[in-house]
Amino acid sequence: MALIWPRCVDADYCQLFPPEGMFREATAWIEPGDGRARVVLTNPRQTASIVFGGTALTLSRDTSAAYANGIATSKLPRLAWLGLLGGREVGRRSGVYLLEDYVSDKRPVVMIHGLGSSPLVWARLSNAIWGDPELASHYQVWHVVYQTNAPLLITRLRVQNMLDRAWEILDPEDDDVARDHMVLVGHSMGGVLSRLLVSDSGDVLWNAAFKVVPEAIKASAHDLSLVRGIFQFESYPGITRAIFLAAPHRGAPAAASWWGRLSQVLVGRRAQEMRSLQKVASRQPHSVVDGVRQSYLQARLNSISTLQTFQPVRAASESLLPIKGVRYHSIVAVKPGSHPPGDGAVPVSSAELEGATSTTYVQGGHGLPMNDDAVADVLRILRESLHERPGSDPTGPR
Incomplete structure (x- = not known):
């Protein structure tokens, strides 16, 4: 059975569940009683079997029915495209969402979608985890909702803040086992965001955008703090593994094609954070690198423009790799007959990443979250990580 009820409103953790409501699987059976029967419901994840009439019975379960109901009622597919064009509703829904009750010692698998x-888009992978007893007992699924029209580095900062808020609610003491065993799974632009979340920027991105040190910038404390947060950051704590699916780490040439240029015009440019960057560029235009000055002055950057291969700050970000101690994996799609080799949107050369613990090539297009071979490889990685020795070498076969 699928149990469905409205999202709670009486506690902070309620905001970590989908607005459409809360959906949980259940198994029900009928037991005879004194003159009347009774219906019993239980969570099959917590109660795998019962004893009835002296006989042990294994409970049947359906790990996908509850989520399927949630998908059927969700408005996200329409809101996601409207959000790309500048619609604000998906932005109001932005956040980290739990698809099951939080467990303090289960590893969160944080899934970040693409443009x-x-x-x-994570339905198949999520259901595969819930349907595997070993994985379901060690991992909990978290989904990130974000508006995809903002520049890449601004979105990275937003996702960081979303994760911070989730942990403030779930683990205010900062001592749960789950906090130090996070896994990121990112598709397409979400894969690039995942890489940036496990990297230290140092001064690489700042120097690609500005000619002066941060201390030389004349701006309000708020604007300077925000701009520094966009261009200077450290790896998000507690992430031990990242999996990148069809991620354009070296940019997407399609973003500079005719339809990419058209998309750049159509995609919304309402990122509020750009106002702070615009103020800084307006006050000290000669402190900004020539190649990006005009776009900052006009606040005209969006997600498409920051995926273009020649964009200076994006190009500088190529050198940022996950920090030591974070194992990372690339899953690369190859579409037969594609030139250059790739999935039709992201070339193989852009999706590959040096130093990866594993790189898996699968046949198909860009939609890897729905590709059976790609999903199987993510499950393989999750299983292997459960059996690795603590402190073992994070690098492996290339």
């Missing part, structure tokens, strides 16, 4: 997409 114009939504967490519903």
Whole structure:
């Protein structure tokens, strides 16, 4: 059975569940009683079997029915595309969402979707985890919802803040086992965001955008703090593994094609954070690198423009790799007949990443979250990580 009820409103953790409501699987059976029967419901994840009439019975379960109901009622597919064009509703829904009750010692698998997409793209992978007893007992699924029209580095900062808020609610003491065993799974632009979340920027991005040190910038404390947060950051704590699916780490040439240029015009440019960057560029235009000055002055950057291969700050970000201690994996799609080799949107050369613990090539297009071979490889990585020795070498076969 699928149990469905409205999202709670009486506690902070309620905001970590989908607005459409809360959906949980259940198994029900009928037991005879004194003159009347009774219906019993239980969570099969917590109660795998019962004893009835002296006989042990294994409970049947359906790990996907509850989530399927949630998908059927979700408005996210439409809102995601509207959000790419500048619609604000998906932005109001932005956040980290739990698809099951939080467990303090289960590893969160944080899934980050790509451009114009939504967490519903993770249906197959999420169901595969819930349907595997070993994985379901060690991992909990978290989905990130974000508006995909903002510049890449601004979105990275937003996702960082979303994760911070989730942990403030779930683990205010900062001592749960789950906090130090996070896994990121990112598709397309979400894969690039995942890489940036496990990297230290140092001064690489700042120097690609500005000619002066931060201390020389004349701006309000708020504007300077925000701009520094966009260009200077450290790896998000507690992440031990990252999996990148069809991620354009070296940019997406399609973003500079005719339809990419058209998309750049159509995609919204309402990122509020750009106002702070615009103020800084307006006050000290000669402190900004020539190649980006005009776009900052006009606040005209969006997600498409920051994926273009020649964009200076994006190009500088190529050198940022996950920090030592974070194992990372690339899953690369190859579409037969594609030139250059790739999935039709992201070339193989852009999706590959040096130093990866594993790189898996699968046949198909860009939609890897729905590719059976790609999903199987993510499951393989999750299983292997459960059996690795603590402190073992994070690098492996290339």
